[in-house]
Amino acid sequence: RVAQLFGLYPHIKAVPMRGNLQTRLEKMKEQELAGIILAASGMIRMGYIDQIQDYISLDHFVPAVGQGYLGITGRKEDSFEFLSNWQDALVWTKMTALRTMLVQLEGGCSVPFGAAWNGDHLNVFLSDLAGEKKIQKKIPFHESHQKTVDQMLNELYAEGAKDIIERIRSGR
Template structure:
């Protein structure tokens, strides 16, 4: 029997996701004994300002990654959308799980779908990416900053006089709350965050036994698709200060990728798409076309602020 320690954030969603991963590992390796260690990240501590103003990358993963590097935990379960494009030396993603629905969902107080929301409706979201795209589609909307765990944001829909909130479908599905969604927003309205809907399982690069355990959870089609998305993010060198989204599918040996960069107020949205057999090349090519079409200036202006 080998005893393992898994690192996770302490939110209900993070614990649910980690519990699912542990169940999958137990099913494959019944003699494993796995203990969870909850770790509070910077993104969990700072809840009174929007993520774009907190600054920095890896707001929900750095402390967990440090625990891995220190040998305090053996592996970690992350939402892939929280993972920066660059990986700390000595760590690796050994498995990317099969993706849940990557789309965002609208949850409205009165059952209105997105285009049925009243003029000037107040819509809560914690994401600059979501807010910019919602404003681009409906400039009349008032975007209200909304931080906290899923249950907190659902409660604030009622408490803060909001007409609707926008959350990731995947998180709601994992919590068993997807029936609360009013509408799944199409990719045309809201391109998802890079990696949204998939879990990344991280370990030390030199822990060969751990890597062997984890690779049994890897879903190849999801990993190839998310590789393209993460290459795009890395080329753009994007963080939380600029709305960036990407969504790829791996179908019949081809990666199809859509990416966007926009201004935070939704006044300019630049979208590009590409397809090919090499996810790295597809991600790079789409990112370079975005830069050529104006994303470079958007990114530069955000870094000057």
């Protein structure tokens, strides 16, 4: 996310911040920071909607693969029938396609990579650690979610995705 932030706003300074929502807001005030980027859903849920100054579009700031999705796990012997109303085949298909793309790119926690469906488009961001070499793409849905992901992978490879990831892995 920091790489995306520097790509959008190269003049800012990023400050690492940990803690729950209230702790982060307190740290922002204590450190006299100009602002903080947080999930709007959390701000709204916790009653801080009046403190939201702006929203960043998915076209500009692409979240990590799976961010915002809910996954539930349990033991094999437990019944999950009560969750059947929460299952959404389309969401499962979209998420599976995104995870497939992440695996095929050999991305992971150390790679600044984001991918999200935004309506009928797939938005992707890939960058080196400094945010200097980046690829940001948006393509429309094609026949199936997997075909859209396959097309995106081809475009990312054509624009140097493998080189970016290799440089990150080798520490360059």
